[in-house]
Structures are given as C-alpha cells and as structure tokens.
Amino acid sequence: MNLVRRVERLPKPFSASEAMQPLFEAISNSIHSTQESFGANVSQRGRIYVEVQTDRAKLNCGATVADNGVGLDKKNYDAFLTTDTDNKIAIGGKGVGRLLWLDCFKHIHIESIYKDGTTFRKRSFDFQLSSNEQIRNYKETTKGLDSPKTGMTITFSGLRDNGYLERFPGRSSYVFQHFMSHFLPTFIGGRSPFVSITCGGETWEFPEAINKIIHRRVSVESTTKEYGKLILELMECDKTASADLSGRHFVHFIAHDRTVHSQNIDGRIGLKYFGSDADRTFHTCLFGSYLNGHVNQERTRFTFDDSTIEDIVNNVCMPHISKFLAEPMTEQHKEQAKVVEEIVATYPSVKFGSVEELQKHVPSGELADDAIYSHLARQRFRRDQRQAEKIREALKKLKGDGVNPDALHQAIVEASKEIEDSEQRSLAEYIVRRKVVLDFLALLLEKVRNVAKDSAFQHESVLHNFICPMRVATVGRKKDLVQPTSHDLWVIDERLTFAEYFSSDVAFDELAQEFNSKDRPDLAIFDHVHGLRESDNTGRILLVEFKRPGRTSYANDENPQLQIERYIRKLQSGQEMDVRGRPIAFNMDSIFYCYIVADIVGPINEWTYSWGRTADGRGRVYQPNSGFKGTIELIGWDSLLEDAKVRNRAFFERAGIAEKNFFSGEGR
Numbered sequence: 001m002n003l004v005r006r007v008e009r010l011p012k013p014f015s016a017s018e019a020m021q022p023l024f025e026a027i028s029n030s031i032h033s034t035q036e037s038f039g040a041n042v043s044q045r046g047r048i049y050v051e052v053q054t055d056r057a058k059l060n061c062g063a064t065v066a067d068n069g070v071g072l073d074k075k076n077y078d079a080f081l082t083t084d085t086d087n088k089i090a091i092g093g094k095g096v097g098r099l100l101w102l103d104c105f106k107h108i109h110i111e112s113i114y115k116d117g118t119t120f121r122k123r124s125f126d127f128q129l130s131s132n133e134q135i136r137n138y139k140e141t142t143k144g145l146d147s148p149k150t151g152m153t154i155t156f157s158g159l160r161d162n163g164y165l166e167r168f169p170g171r172s173s174y175v176f177q178h179f180m181s182h183f184l185p186t187f188i189g190g191r192s193p194f195v196s197i198t199c200g201g202e203t204w205e206f207p208e209a210i211n212k213i214i215h216r217r218v219s220v221e222s223t224t225k226e227y228g229k230l231i232l233e234l235m236e237c238d239k240t241a242s243a244d245l246s247g248r249h250f251v252h253f254i255a256h257d258r259t260v261h262s263q264n265i266d267g268r269i270g271l272k273y274f275g276s277d278a279d280r281t282f283h284t285c286l287f288g289s290y291l292n293g294h295v296n297q298e299r300t301r302f303t304f305d306d307s308t309i310e311d312i313v314n315n316v317c318m319p320h321i322s323k324f325l326a327e328p329m330t331e332q333h334k335e336q337a338k339v340v341e342e343i344v345a346t347y348p349s350v351k352f353g354s355v356e357e358l359q360k361h362v363p364s365g366e367l368a369d370d371a372i373y374s375h376l377a378r379q380r381f382r383r384d385q386r387q388a389e390k391i392r393e394a395l396k397k398l399k400g401d402g403v404n405p406d407a408l409h410q411a412i413v414e415a416s417k418e419i420e421d422s423e424q425r426s427l428a429e430y431i432v433r434r435k436v437v438l439d440f441l442a443l444l445l446e447k448v449r450n451v452a453k454d455s456a457f458q459h460e461s462v463l464h465n466f467i468c469p470m471r472v473a474t475v476g477r478k479k480d481l482v483q484p485t486s487h488d489l490w491v492i493d494e495r496l497t498f499a500e501y502f503s504s505d506v507a508f509d510e511l512a513q514e515f516n517s518k519d520r521p522d523l524a525i526f527d528h529v530h531g532l533r534e535s536d537n538t539g540r541i542l543l544v545e546f547k548r549p550g551r552t553s554y555a556n557d558e559n560p561q562l563q564i565e566r567y568i569r570k571l572q573s574g575q576e577m578d579v580r581g582r583p584i585a586f587n588m589d590s591i592f593y594c595y596i597v598a599d600i601v602g603p604i605n606e607w608t609y610s611w612g613r614t615a616d617g618r619g620r621v622y623q624p625n626s627g628f629k630g631t632i633e634l635i636g637w638d639s640l641l642e643d644a645k646v647r648n649r650a651f652f653e654r655a656g657i658a659e660k661n662f663f664s665g666e667g668r
Helices: 003-008 021-045 074-080 097-104 172-188 208-213 306-324 326-346 355-359 369-399 405-450 462-467 508-515 560-573 603-607 637-654
Strands: 047-053 062-067 105-116 119-127 135-141 151-159 194-199 202-206 214-224 228-238 250-255 258-264 280-288 471-475 478-482 500-504 529-533 540-546 591-597 620-622 629-635
Touching: 003 097, 021 047, 021 062, 021 097, 021 151, 021 172, 021 194, 074 105, 097 105, 097 119, 097 151, 172 194, 172 202, 172 208, 172 228, 172 250, 172 258, 172 280, 202 208, 208 214, 208 228, 214 306, 228 306, 250 306, 258 306, 280 306, 306 326, 326 355, 326 369, 405 637, 529 560, 540 560, 560 591, 560 603, 560 629, 629 637
Parallel strands: 047 194, 250 280, 540 591, 591 629
Antiparallel strands: 047 062, 062 151, 105 119, 105 151, 119 135, 194 202, 214 228, 228 280, 250 258, 471 478, 500 529, 529 540, 620 629
C-alpha cells in the first residue's frame, strides 16, 4: 500500500490533547507491554519512564518513552511491520498507532531488548515516513547484554507542520494535565504500572499523583436499552485536576482504557469549585461495551454524533451525579430558587406554579437569569397551547347539537378559568413594569432636583427614554423618526397610552440634531411642545410640554401657555409638516388636550395664578373662550407621580407589590 498517502489521510489534530495522541499511543503500548509481562503484578513491577521536551517556540520538541515490558519480540515486531494489524484488537488496539507517530514526528528511533527462547536479543532501527524502506539502519545483536532486562525505548523528535506543530502544548503544565486526563481511567482501574513523566524540570509519578487529588470516589452501574451496561467512576477531586482544562467538571468517555472525549458539565450542575475551602471539582469516567464498539480507528473520536453524548450525560450520568453531589447541589438549588423568585416577581407571566414546581422545568445547574427565563417562557408557551386547545374544545361543544347541559357547563367553567389565569399572568407583568417606572421616576426626580447642573443626571436622556414616544435615527444623511414599541406617557394621562408622536414646535432637523447631541441629549424633551395623536385622525390632538424638574427661573418669553397657543395657531394654519414630512391638516373643530408638566414655582406660578384649579387643588387648568377648543392643564412633577400611583394602586395591591420599591429592592 501507499503508506505516505495513508498517513496523509489521517485526521489532523484540532486540540492539544489530540496533538498529544501519538505520544499517548506510545505510552499505551508500553502500558499494554508491561501488563503482558507482569500480569496481576503490573502495579508492583511495571515501570514506564516518559520525558517530554517542549517550549513556546516548539523548535526542539520531542519525547522519549521507555518501559520494562516484553519488548519487540517476533510477534510484536511482525505486528509492527503490518499496517492495521489486529494484534491488539482484544484490548482495543486498532493497529494505527505507529502511523500516528509518522504523522506527528519527523524522526523516530526505536531500541528494544526481547527474549527469544532463552536468549536475549536487542534490535534497533529508525522508523521513517517513506513509500518504501520505512525501517532503516536496522541492527540486531546479542552482544553487550549482561544482566539483560526486556523492554523498549522510543525516541521522538521534530514535530511536523501539519497541525501537530501548532497544536502540541508548549507548556509543561499542559503536558501534565492532558496526560493525567487521558490516562485517568487507567490509573484508577488498579491495573496500571508505575509511570514517571518529566517535563520542564518537573516530574510527576502516577498513579500516586492521581490518588493525591481524588478525595472521594464511588463506582456505580447503569443499564439502559440504548447503551447497555455503563460503569461510572464518580470522583470528587482537587481543583488542580481541572487546572488547564476548559472548565471545572467533566464526564470522561472512555473506550478501551483511553479517554476519547471529555464533556464539560459546568452548566448542568451549576457548581463552581465546591467544598469547605472551595477547592473541589468533579470528574466521572464512563466505561462500557457501547463506547468500546463506537470509537473510530484512531481512538480520537466516537462514531456517534454529539446528540448521543448529550443524551448519555443527561439521562444516564446526571441522576447519579446529582446523588453524588447532593450536598453542594442542594445549596445550588437554593440559590437557583432565589433567581427564579426574582424572575417571576418581575415577569409574572412565566409564573405557572410554585417556585419548586418551576424549578422542575429548569436544568439543575442553571443559574443565569436569562437562561432560566427562557426555560420558563418555553413552558408557559406549551401550557398556553394546551389551554388554547381546551378553549377550542369548549367552542366546539357550544356549536354542536344535543349538548349535555352539565358537560357544557363544565366546559365553560374550565375554559373561563384558563382564560382568566392567562390574563392575570399577562396583566401582572404589565403592572410590575408600571411599578418599576414609577419607582424609577421618583428617584430620578429627586436626583435631578438635588444635584449640580453639570451632574450626569442633567445630561442623561433617562426622562426622555421613559416618557417621550419618539427617537431619531440617522442613516447616512437622512434622519428618520423611530417609534418605540412602548412608552410611558400613561404617567400623565391614560389617554396617552397608545398615542404616537407626529410633530414638534421646532423644525424636525433641529429636533433631530438635539436628539443626536452627545452633550445634552435630553434637551429634546424639555421646553418644546410635543404633538401626539391616537391615529391619523386629527379630531383629537394631544400636546405635551415638559419643564425640567427643579427649574425656578424663566425668561419673559418662556410662558408655556403662550408657547402652546402659538403652536396651535401653526397647526391650524395647515402649513406645518409632521416628522415624516407630510402636511398637517386641521380644522377649527379639532379638540386640543394640552399638558404642561413643571414644578409650579416662580414665574410658572405667577403666569398661571388666575387659572382654574383642578379638583384636588394642586394642579391648574385653563380653558380658552375662543381660538381653539380644548384645555391646557398644568401638572406639578410631584402631583404627576402621586396621581399615577393613585390610579394604579389597586393594580399594585392586587398583584401584592404595593409596598415594594423595585428600583431599590427594598420596602418603603
């Protein structure tokens, strides 16, 4: 066969652990060789010594693997010379480990002492990637073998620039951690020889290094129809076990004593480092015939897709993991309950049961509020679908002939209950939002009045964002009006809830320039008359003018009554354009509902002193005798806020939020 082409077609590494796979293959061969040589005594007598040379530049990367196994005897040498051999098929060998060596390293030298009958022999050679003569500089001798011991030494040097050079770890800490993760199942299985690995002047000895970091270990079995019997080794480890891995907690999928895939489960169990000193992490090794039978030839990936891995983790592993980690996960469950409580308090529409019931629909380890909301919203959608189906069934019964009165009554009661529950959840969420707006507005008014003129509160557009239903977007040189999906002009009057912006008493270009100002973006809301309407119908017009909270001084020409009246005359003239550039056509029968929102002090108080008083005596109302139909109402900022609270108090009390300040998170 064309060996060069065969090696070129091998999958190239995508990670550091895959780049170390050829070295792992050599170490695995040494483990198998010592197991063959010493059998049940391998842990006492087997010895493997590994040295790895690497650095950030990776110019002189290499490794040496030496063991005291059976050596490269005739059977093993014949297998070595045979591509895709089945010599080790019983223990998971695929016969391609040597091909991975050739794919990874430029230079490979092998020396082995083996026993031929009663004679000890030594053979050495270079193993090279070539279409022919892969074995070069072959030597075999029986000389110089005083007190011989069987074994094999492989020396690798020079990484090939085909993915291995880029992916091979350049730090000794990564070498140790990937080695430990890969051979974890071998070391915990009790059939491991002594392994010493040296890199960067540091030496780790296994399995002792593994035993030192495992603080608690439990073995369990799980049998399913899909995957047969799977064995889980559940381990509570020191956090150093995950120090250089991409995560904290893992399920390691093992095939033929080798780690093929490590699945991060941080999100599922929701734990960071746990334990009394917050220094513990969790690992489990998963073994089974199903995994052994579904690994690729190179033992780098499984032949099943990622959905199978997810299913095994969720349905096979997680029940046992949850039991093993019951104590820290109970604490995590309590923390999750707090997040759920906060979410349903703010978004009651996703509250369809107790907190405990809601948590059943959220992954056990999920703590992110947006993810939890997503899970609850999905469940609400499904429940709403079921409720809608019940309502449709009730309608069918209503339309049918010969309906049983008792059955019809029951159907109507059930359908009404489902509609009521759904409406209450949606209304509660809307009520909570209103409460948040009022709490925020109260705090904002206090800040705007009490801070210096150059404070950030004077520069922010927060008031604008809350109560002005328009935005201006600039695309190229063109400025366009953007209507937001919602606004909060209901704070002034419920009639403004669905009003849309159509004009201002200043030119649109000038208004747009103020909207886009980085220095004072909130100027656009103050001291201008803003026109709103419920539709294109001009029979009822709503005009609103805001004066900055805390303002006490005004120029002589800033009388808001005169400003509003001037603008009404412009609108009535038919020569004004709306923000979309269309003429505004009004007639003398149009009714204008005008609002001035300001602190009633200084000139504002003097200008409106002769106006009528509102029913509560706090506001003022002006109704012209001629000129236009309608009224101008002056509302103080404090009265505006208090009136909005009074109008919505019944809703807040019904939702159980009357005394809660959502902005501060504390009761008043």
